[in-house]
Amino acid sequence: PCSPWPLLGTPSGWYKFYAYRARAVREPRRVLAEFGVRLPEETAVRVWDSTAEVRYLVIPMRPEGTEGMDEEALAGLVTRDSMIGTGLPKAP
16 A cells, blocks of 8 residues: 555554545544644545555645745654644644
8 A cells, every 4th residue: 555654653543444444534633623623614524545555635734934944954844643644733
């Protein structure tokens, strides 16, 4: 599968459950809210259901105040949760 498991570790069991996957596609904002991620209504949320094993949830948001930061500094803001869609990047 196209998942960075060596980097992120094996996904939690809930991540593969059909009910979770279906809800993530059907009601992504509600699923995100259950993880404490609340996005402004004007922020678009789209879910790509790529295979039976892997889902991609992309939150196109760059933290304010990161303009001009180099790649290394930006990488320091990324968390495991932000990479799997259950959290936002750290603030600078």
